[in-house]
Amino acid sequence: MKTLILLVSIFTFSFAGAQETKLDWLTDLDKAQKIAKKESKPILMYFTGSDWCGPCKMLKKDFFNSEKFVEQSQNLILVMVDIPRRRDLLTKEQMQYNIQLMGKYNKRGLFPTVLQLDSKGKIKNTINSYSGSPELYFDFVDKML
Template sequence: MKKIFFLLFICISFTSIAQNWQLDFEQAKQQAQQEKKNILLVFSGSDWCAPCIKLDHEIWQSDVFEAHARENLVMVKADFPKRKNNQLPEEQSKKNAALAERYNPNGYFPFVILLNAKGEIINQLGYKNLAPKAYINAIYEN
C-alpha cells in the first residue's frame, strides 16, 4: 500500500513540474517581467469543481498547451480545495484569498485570467469545451 501512495505522489509531482505552476504571484510577476511573458492566473477548486478538473486534464496537461505555456506564459494557480486532506498550508491559503479578493471577487470557478507582467488584466474566461489549441486562442481573444 505504501508503494502505491509513493508512486501516486511521484506521478503527481512530475505532472506539477511539467506544468510549472507558480504559487507566489509576486514571484510570477518578476519572472514574467524578466522573461517578457504574460501571466496566466487560474482559480481552481481542484478537488470539488468538475469543470476545474476537466480543464486541468483536457487543457493544462495537454502537450499542446504545455508547449505554448513554456514559451509564452508564467502559470499561477490559486487553488481552493475543500476536502480536509487536500488543504493548503495557511500561508498559501492566505495568498490565494488575497488574489481572489483582487482578481476574482465573485468567486467563479474555474476562472482564468490573462495578465501582463505588471498584473493588469488582458482577458478573462472560464471553462469552455474546446480543444487545447482553440482554448489557447480563446485566452487571447478580447
Template sequence: MKTILSAILMVVFSIGIQAQSRLENAKKQAAENNELILLNFSGSDWCIPCIKLHKNIIETEDFKKLETENVIVYINADFPRNKKNQLSPDLKKENASLADQYNPKGLFPYTLLLSPEGKILKSWEGLPSENVLAFSKEIRDIKDHQKQ
C-alpha cells in the same frame, strides 16, 4: 504597548508580503522573459468544470508548451474542500489574497490572462469552450499582439 503594536504591524506586513509572493515572482519573471501570466482559480476536488479544465487543457503537452516556450507563467489558485487535499496555511492565505484582488465574485473555474504588470488582458468564466489548441492559440495571439 508600542512594542505590541509594532509586533502586530510587523506580522500583518509580513503576511501581506508573503500573500503575494507567487504573483510578485510571476510578474518579475514575466517582465524579464516577455511573458504573460495565466492565473487560474479552481476547486480541484469539488468543481467538475475545474477538474475538466485541468485534465483537458492545463495538464496537456500543448498547454505546457506555453510555459516551456516562455509564453506564460502559470499560477493556480486552488481552493480544495477535502481534508486530505488541504493546502498549507500560507498558500491558503495567498490564494485568498489573489481571489480578493482578481476573483471577488468567487467564480470557479475562473481563468485570467494578465500582463506582467498584473493588468487583466482576457478572462474566461467557467470551462473554456475552446479545445486546448484553440485556447493556446488565443493566448499566443494575445501575447503577439502585446509586442506590437
C-alpha cells in the same frame, strides 16, 4: 541482448522526456510578476477548486494536460490559485494568500477562471467556466502569445 538494451534505452529516454513536459505552476504572484518582467512573458493565472470543482478537473484533463498547452506554456508564466475545500491540501498561509488573490482577481468567485495578466498584475483578458471543449481556451492562450 542488444535489442533488449535498445528497448530499455528508448523507454528510459522517452520517460525522461515526458517528465520534462511537467508544467511549472507558481503559487506566488509577486514572484511570477518579477519573472514575467525579466522574461517579457505574459502571466496566465488559473483559479481552481482542485478537490471539488468538476469543470476544473475536466479543464485540467482536456486543456492543461494536453501537449498543445504544454507547448504554449513555454511562453507563459503560470500561476495557480487553488481554493480547495479540504484545508489540508494547502498551508494556512497559502490559503490566506489565495483568498486575497481571489478577492482582487476573481471577485465573482467563478471556477474555473483563467486570466491573462501583464507583469504589473493588470488584467488583460479573462475566461471562465468550462463546458467540455478546450478550443476556446487554446484560442485564449494563442491570443496571449
